[in-house]
Amino acid sequence: MTCFIKSRILKLALYVLKLNQLKMKFKKRTRYLLHLGGIKMKKIQIIISLFALMIFVAGCSTQTQSEQTNNVESMPVEPSSEMKTFVLTGGDYWFEMNGQKAPEIRVKIGDKIRVEFTSTQGFHDFVVDEFNAATQKVRENEGMTFVEFTVDKTGTFEYYCSVGQHRANGMVGNLIVE
Ligand SMILES: [Cu+2]
Numbered sequence: 001m002t003c004f005i006k007s008r009i010l011k012l013a014l015y016v017l018k019l020n021q022l023k024m025k026f027k028k029r030t031r032y033l034l035h036l037g038g039i040k041m042k043k044i045q046i047i048i049s050l051f052a053l054m055i056f057v058a059g060c061s062t063q064t065q066s067e068q069t070n071n072v073e074s075m076p077v078e079p080s081s082e083m084k085t086f087v088l089t090g091g092d093y094w095f096e097m098n099g100q101k102a103p104e105i106r107v108k109i110g111d112k113i114r115v116e117f118t119s120t121q122g123f124h125d126f127v128v129d130e131f132n133a134a135t136q137k138v139r140e141n142e143g144m145t146f147v148e149f150t151v152d153k154t155g156t157f158e159y160y161c162s163v164g165q166h167r168a169n170g171m172v173g174n175l176i177v178e
Pocket residue numbers: 090123124125161162163166171
């Protein structure tokens with residue numbers, strides 16, 4: 001039974017009780033005295049019924065509360081932001097994204113980032129020290145590797161290739177967190 005129906009029943013019961021009280025008020029005193037015994041019984045019945053109804057509705061509200069608590073607990077944890085994906089390729093000694101060499105990766109603080117990296121020439125990886133982010137080292141034709149991380153501080157951070165002297169040879173770019 002829904003709580004709506006339960007509350008309707010309680011309202012109806014209270015309404016009937018009020019009508020009874022009004023009736024009693026306007027009854028002639030003599031009739032009242034004659035039926036005193038009966039009225040006393042009626043009063044006891046009404047009190048018992050009300051008590052039962054109160055338990056009935058109290059149970060209802062408790063159930064609703066626990067249902068609400070369950071809803072909160074089972075709600076999926078939403079990520080603070082969507083994953084932002086950047087697709088980079090590497091060669092001797094450069095990074096490229098969308099046809100641009102040494103591309104700037106510009107993101108916002110709190111962003112979840114996914115960098116997909118493929119080598120088209122030589123042995124390379126993608127590393128950002130400040131976020132402990134690093135892909136595997138891959139050769140050309142070894143397919144794509146990736147790294148996912150969250151940027152929790154603002155600034156300009158250098159990403160680079162950690163293979164040999166590639167970083168010194170200019171295989172670098174900037175990750176800018178705003
Ligand atoms: Cu490299």
